[in-house]
Amino acid sequence: MAQYSRVSGTVGLITLLNPPVNALSAAVRQGIVDMMDKALSDRKVKSVVICGHNGKFCGGADIREFSSPLTGPLLIPVIQGVESAAKPVVAAIEGVALGGGLELALGCHYRIAHSKARLGLPEVHLGLLPGAGGSQRLPRLIGVPAALDIITTGRHVTAAEALKLGLVDRVTDRNTVDEAVKFALSVADQSPQSRRISTFPCPHHPDLDAVFEGVMQRVRQRARGALAPVACVQAVAAATLPFAQGMERERELMATLFTSGQARAQQYHFFAQRAVGRWSMPSGARWDKTKPVAVHKAMVIGLGTMGRGISVALVQAGVSVVAMETNEKQLMDAKQAISSMLERGAKRRGVAPALDKIRYSSDMQPAADVDLVIEAVFEDMALKKKVFQQLSALCKPGTFLCSNTSGLDVDQLASETRTPELVVGMHFFAPAHVMKLLEVVYGSRSSPQAVATAMELGKQMGKVSVAVGNCRGFVGNRMLKPYLEQAFFLLEEGATPEFVDQVLEEFGFAMGVFRMSDLSGLDVGWRVRKADGLPDGHSARIRQGCRYSPLGDLLCEQGRFGQKTGRGWYQYDKPGGQVAKPDPWLQDFLEKFRTQHGLVARRIDHQEVLERCLYALMNEGFRILEDGIAAGPEDIDVIYVLGYSWPPHRGGPMFYAAMVGLKKVLERLEHYHQEHPDIPSLKPCNLLRKLVVSGSPPVQKWREFLQKPQSQL
Numbered sequence: 002m003a004q005y006s007r008v009s010g011t012v013g014l015i016t017l018l019n020p021p022v023n024a025l026s027a028a029v030r031q032g033i034v035d036m037m038d039k040a041l042s043d044r045k046v047k048s049v050v051i052c053g054h055n056g057k058f059c060g061g062a063d064i065r066e067f068s069s070p071l072t073g074p075l076l077i078p079v080i081q082g083v084e085s086a087a088k089p090v091v092a093a094i095e096g097v098a099l100g101g102g103l104e105l106a107l108g109c110h111y112r113i114a115h116s117k118a119r120l121g122l123p124e125v126h127l128g129l130l131p132g133a134g135g136s137q138r139l140p141r142l143i144g145v146p147a148a149l150d151i152i153t154t155g156r157h158v159t160a161a162e163a164l165k166l167g168l169v170d171r172v173t174d175r176n177t178v179d180e181a182v183k184f185a186l187s188v189a190d191q192s193p194q195s196r197r198i199s200t201f202p203c204p205h206h207p208d209l210d211a212v213f214e215g216v217m218q219r220v221r222q223r224a225r226g227a228l229a230p231v232a233c234v235q236a237v238a239a240a241t242l243p244f245a246q247g248m249e250r251e252r253e254l255m256a257t258l259f260t261s262g263q264a265r266a267q268q269y270h271f272f273a274q275r276a277v278g279r280w281s282m283p284s285g286a287r288w289d290k291t292k293p294v295a296v297h298k299a300m301v302i303g304l305g306t307m308g309r310g311i312s313v314a315l316v317q318a319g320v321s322v323v324a325m326e327t328n329e330k331q332l333m334d335a336k337q338a339i340s341s342m343l344e345r346g347a348k349r350r351g352v353a354p355a356l357d358k359i360r361y362s363s364d365m366q367p368a369a370d371v372d373l374v375i376e377a378v379f380e381d382m383a384l385k386k387k388v389f390q391q392l393s394a395l396c397k398p399g400t401f402l403c404s405n406t407s408g409l410d411v412d413q414l415a416s417e418t419r420t421p422e423l424v425v426g427m428h429f430f431a432p433a434h435v436m437k438l439l440e441v442v443y444g445s446r447s448s449p450q451a452v453a454t455a456m457e458l459g460k461q462m463g464k465v466s467v468a469v470g471n472c473r474g475f476v477g478n479r480m481l482k483p484y485l486e487q488a489f490f491l492l493e494e495g496a497t498p499e500f501v502d503q504v505l506e507e508f509g510f511a512m513g514v515f516r517m518s519d520l521s522g523l524d525v526g527w528r529v530r531k532a533d534g535l536p537d538g539h540s541a542r543i544r545q546g547c548r549y550s551p552l553g554d555l556l557c558e559q560g561r562f563g564q565k566t567g568r569g570w571y572q573y574d575k576p577g578g579q580v581a582k583p584d585p586w587l588q589d590f591l592e593k594f595r596t597q598h599g600l601v602a603r604r605i606d607h608q609e610v611l612e613r614c615l616y617a618l619m620n621e622g623f624r625i626l627e628d629g630i631a632a633g634p635e636d637i638d639v640i641y642v643l644g645y646s647w648p649p650h651r652g653g654p655m656f657y658a659a660m661v662g663l664k665k666v667l668e669r670l671e672h673y674h675q676e677h678p679d680i681p682s683l684k685p686c687n688l689l690r691k692l693v694v695s696g697s698p699p700v701q702k703w704r705e706f707l708q709k710p711q712s713q714l
């Protein structure tokens with residue numbers, strides 16, 4: 002709803018009131034209509050200010066309303082009503098003006114923003130476009146190139162940038178509503194006619210066609226198969242038409258997106274990102290019953306790629322860091338790399354680099370005086386155990402001990418310490434200062450407080466933290482295993498890496514499985530498999546009674562570790578080269594392999610690649626839910642979208658399973674398992690069967706079918 006009062010004698014003040022972000026629900030939209038009527042019919046009122054309750058202008062349309070039939074006045078006529086008002090209307094923007102919130106501000110005749118306010122049209126992240134006139138008014142106000150950038154990226158713009166772009170008229174450090182009221186008094190006698198953006202022509206640009214073509218190419222590349230970014234470009238292109246025609250085009254494009262599965266997937270992802278913050282553990286411990294401990298000082302051990310990124314993320318979050326590395330050369334290199342990452346980051350954010358927040362050490366001693374340690378040494382259990390033993394002896398009581406392992410047993414590490422309750426996994430994703438995902442792994446003895454502290458620290462670092470149980474590979478890497486396995490089996494049966502990758506990239510992954518493996522390095526998994534007892538030079542296709550593909554191992558034995566060695570599943574022009582080309586050597590190698598094992602290559606189609614790779618991965622997701630390693634499907638989906646480049650417009654693997662239809666997923670898995678009884682990951686798991694028997698409930702209801710955690714509190 003909205004509140005109304007008259008202030009300073011002649012200014013009508015309308016306050017949007019819908020905590021926490023004043024989203025434009027039906028009641029708020031109705032409130033705007035009613036309060037505008039009041040202000041316009043009050044003879045004493047000469048001008049109007051619209052602001053938001055509690056320091057937040059408006060977070061946009063109420064996304065929760067999108068899943069049911071819309072009621073109340075529509076936003077487009079509400080904004081048109083504001084713009085066509087005969088009295089000047091000023092938007093007082095504090096906190097955020099996003100989506101429909103910014104569109105409402107664009108309907109006002111003037112915009113005053115607080116210096117800390119953020120503005121943006123993030124609809125593209127919800128599978129939509131700014132469909133309440135935003136795609137038509139923004140280019141008219143700031144020009145096509147800047148509008149295309151804001152609308153297709155959905156990024157937030159600072160008040161300073163907004164002022165530079167002409168998006169706001171004034172920026173203030175003072176009380177924004179007071180300033181807006183003063184401003185409204187100063188323009189009270191002026192006609193708003195010349196301030197109605199809908200009457201502006203779209204600013205001239207010498208080569209608009211090239212601008213649209215370039216952006217269209219970029220958005221198609223950035224988000225393969227996503228409808229919204231393309232529609233955003235098309236809508237902005239319509240801003241060169243007369244306003245009414247442009248609005249009609251915006252409406253048509255929005256109508257298509259609004260009912261699309263992609264919009265549903267992306268809106269699910271929005272709420273899933275927030276749902277994972279409400280974590281729980283099998284013990285019954287929960288986010289709302291556990292207080293995190295504030296971390297002021299942390300230590301990072303091991304300054305390879307991961308340790309460097311983690312150090313930067315901590316410093317940028319305001320935590321003092323001791324970065325430790327025993328190898329002198331590595332320490333020197335790390336110092337330089339970390340400083341330049343901090344400098345670049347600070348420049349981007351327009352602040353001074355916090356170089357004084359980090360110091361370096363070549364020994365463990367400083368661990369005695371920190372609140373939390375993150376171990377990021379090489380992925381080797383013996384080495385990590387040694388580090389945890391040393392930490393246990395050195396650290397003051399209460400220091401949290403975290404490991405950045407990507408899949409090793411957190412319980413084993415905890416058992417090396419005197420305080421296993423303070424041990425958790427903090428699995429970052431490379432580059433750790435950029436990637437938004439953090440898996441927080443609780444072991445069987447991790448205390449709720451240790452989990453809460455790691456979750457909160459992740460949030461402080463700008464990450465979306467997901468609490469998961471301890472098992473081989475945790476959630477993300479555990480599900481990756483059957484996916485990779487299927488890709489290898491498909492090669493054995495006749496596919497090529499190029500074809501498998503093409504199918505997965507068409508699905509929406511930024512990179513197919515083989516290009517991704519080449520980029521990450523084939524040797525990483527190989528070393529782990531060898532540590533697990535993989536014999537050298539052994540190409541058997543059955544291990545422990547199950548089908549096994551030795552292709553990855555055989556490539557590593559040839560020194561083909563991927564991009565870094567210039568050879569892997571593809572060839573590159575040089576070690577570290579980035580352009581992947583099909584390699585005739587590999588073709589020949591695969592043919593010889595098939596002959597050696599009596600395999601006859603067959604034609605594998607698009608559908609089989611997708612189903613075998615993705616359904617095997619999804620099936621593992623159901624197992625993870627069944628085992629209680631993830632508390633709900635949202636946790637898995639957030640991990641896959643933010644950590645494994647699962648396309649956001651497909652919601653995540655669990656959401657996708659529901660979209661495809663659980664019955665179909667079950668049938669196809671049954672079919673493939675019948676064809677390949679020696680591949681256990683294709684055997685449909687019980688939870689999937691249970692859900693199908695229960696009528697395939699929507700993903701939001703799956704938690705009801707999972708075992709309830711036993712409260713031990």
Ligand SMILES: CCCCCC/C=C/CC(=O)SCCNC(=O)CCNC(=O)[C@H](O)C(C)(C)COP(=O)(O)OP(=O)(O)OC[C@H]1O[C@@H](n2cnc3c(N)ncnc32)[C@H](O)[C@@H]1OP(=O)(O)O
Pocket residue numbers: 021022024060061062063064065076077097099100101102123124127129130131132133255256259272275276
């Ligand atoms: C044919 C139909 C025509 C329709 C035309 C109109 C279309 C308009 C398009 C839109 O406006 S779509 C919405 C665009 N806005 C956004 O995408 C903003 C989304 N919100 C955010 O980015 C953030 O929430 C924030 C505003 C930056 C605040 O961040 P903060 O970290 O402070 O809080 P959160 O934890 O994210 O959110 C708190 C709480 O509020 C819920 N919420 C936030 N925004 C909305 C919203 N727009 N609608 C409904 N609910 C919203 C969020 O889910 C949290 O709830 P929880 O229950 O505590 O998890």
